[in-house]
Amino acid sequence: MKNPIENLNKIFDSRIRLGIMSALMVNASINFNDLKQLINVTDGNLASHIKALEESGYIKVQKGFIGRKTNTLYSATKSGEKAFRAHLDALEKMIKNIE
Known part of the structure; x- marks a missing residue:
């Protein structure tokens, strides 16, 4: 039997x-500042983690404007949702110690 720990996704190791x-699993999309406040991290820290998730194909970035101000929205991709659910399932199985 496969150990549930093998199903954990290394991309999601970081608390950020x-x-x-x-946040993206419960919101259709969220902007940078709201995400920053929600997670309580610096701009640079959030940006680097967003980039890693985007490069993995787990989130998509939509840049636009509200008036003259730039507004960047983030949302989970289908593969991102699937990968995150699999990661959470693996965590749950580890906690419950079931296979």
Whole structure:
């Protein structure tokens, strides 16, 4: 039998990435500043983790404007949702110690 730990996704090891994905699982999309406040991290820290998730194909970035101000929205991709759910399932199985 496969150990549930093998189903954990290394991309989600970081608490910041867990926070980003958790926020995107319950919101259709969220902007940079709201995400930053929600997770309580610096701009640079959030930006680097967003970039990693985007490069993995787990989130999509939509840049636009509200008036003259730039507004960047983030949302989870289908593969991001699937990967995150699999990661959470693996965590749950580890906690419950079931296979």
